Amino acid sequence: MKDCPGCDEDWFVDGTLQSWYAKYNTWTKGGSCQGVQKDSSTTPGWTIPPNRFYFCLAKFLSSDQGRRFGQDIVQVGTPLTSDYKITGYREKIQVKKIDQVAKQGVEYLSDKNMLEAEYGLEGMFSYAQEMLDYELYVVFMEETLLSTGLSVLAVFFVVLFVTGSLPVTLLVVLAVLLVDLFLIALIHFWDLTFNTVVVVNIVIAIGLAVDYSAHIAHTYLIIRPPKDLSNAEKRVYKAKMALSTMGSSVFHGGFSTFLAIISLSSAQSYVFVVFFRLWFGIIVFGMSNGFLLLPVILSYIGPLNDDDIAGVEDANAAKVSSEKDIEMKTDSKLKDDANHMA
């Protein structure tokens, strides 16, 4: 187990293997066991004669040098009789300090598994408390991508269902993905590392960020532009009206969330610090994507449906009717909520 060809690092501290067998071998080789000749040659690879193995082992384990290894060996049968044998054992080795759990820890696990498969006996395994932490980071990237991917997929289908417009849905998904991109960059720029506490927020961010974009995008779709504008002007008009009708509500939503997390800003504890920094990022990036990026993109390439192209007679009438629409919708939603609560 000492040399490790193909390992990322030399993991084990030389000379720290606490092996009952090594001690037993030396003890027997030194002539301490009755019936085995003392062997003073220095060539490695000396082994205990198989026919004396269990007899000498029993003697060794009852000697002063060997007694402490009794707990490391699984013994069955009565010592010094023919049914006495061992069915398992354990040995300890000191591993060098592993500082980076996610990188070194994972490498250590794979090297260790490779060593066991390559050189170990049948039925060999190993354990250390730290391996619980290392195992986590073996699946970490995979799990992160899976959770994020599924969340984005959910956003896609729900927004598609609500808006009924594929281009708008794709733009909302883009806005949401950009929030996550900015957020992961924020981890670096705000002195954090990517880990299990952080990843929770990265996944939550998708659900929160969709709010800020989806409402604006949805309102863009239901605004009717006046008849006498060109198509480019209609897009700009719809984007502007979406912001002025829905903007304040979305802003209130974002700002109240911000008020809620501001109490975390002076926290000292790691989890709260992470939550504050990342939620701050979610709100800032989510709102800027919803208020700035999305309307600008919509004003260039936003979809126009048949009603939009036909247009309405009077721009003010359009505004009033769309506002009424929203009010009615909000009212009925409130009533729904009230009913649910009751």
Place this chain on the structure above:
Amino acid sequence: MGRIGLLVVYAILIAGSIYGCLQVEIDFKVTYFIGETAPVYDYFQLNDKYFAAGSYTTIYVDNPDIDYSSTEVQK
């Protein structure tokens, strides 16, 4: 125009973010959870300073079918 300007700003932001994303480190230490005022914080600091050795891994063999006395197994 304002809209073009905003898209340019966003392009710069995205470029910066991609750079930031590439710099992100995956790492975690249990000591993150411990505030600097906690008594055990000092223990971890001192332990890392003076006894920064790794921990022990225990290797187990559990197999009743091996003939442990044979020369091959003794290696």
